[in-house]
Amino acid sequence: ETGVTQSPTHLIKTRGQQVTLRCSSQSGHNTVSWYQQALGQGPQFIFQYYREEENGRGNFPPRFSGLQFPNYSSELNVNALELDDSALYLCASSFMGRTNEKLFFGSGTQLSVL
């Protein structure tokens, strides 16, 4: 167990709806990043948050947005869901600033868009 927890574990939505996924970082970590893993693919970087501000973004449209809270937990919000948004969403936390920074991943949220 890494100490990174994600909720819910599974979620089913319909096209056009909005969804919020949650991540609780490992204690002491100040950075959280989100990845999308489509079936049969490797994870792709969505964005990263450091001290409550977005600190890097991948090639995802603005309908993918996020928040990081003072306790370093995080949310990923996706508006106007599309069928292609069906994927496993992984959250990873770390402590930026350490020379040997390591990422710890949660077990993900499996999102199905019908």
Add this chain to the structure above:
Amino acid sequence: AQTVTQSQPEMSVQEAETVTLSCTYDTSESDYYLFWYKQPPSRQMILVIRQEAYKQQNATENRFSVNFQKAAKSFSLKISDSQLGDAAMYFCAYRRGGDKIIFGKGTRLHILP
């Protein structure tokens, strides 16, 4: 742009034997990190081994070792004495500093009893 390529979608190995998973990457940077992650059916990404590009010595972690060829941009993972618990998806990954991790498409490893 950096890329990571895993050319073996699936591999099988007999229990207790040795298997090597291949990975190549492309980057113009000289300082970066390379990783192998394991993703079992539980879906959690587990770090198997990590290599700093500035270190010439290949990383090892118990039964897991890498062959890091910086000039060839090659980073293979060797698993010795394969065990049933090693069955999983294995992802090769690249990271520069505190930037995003770039993953390959993965190799599914089957362990045959």
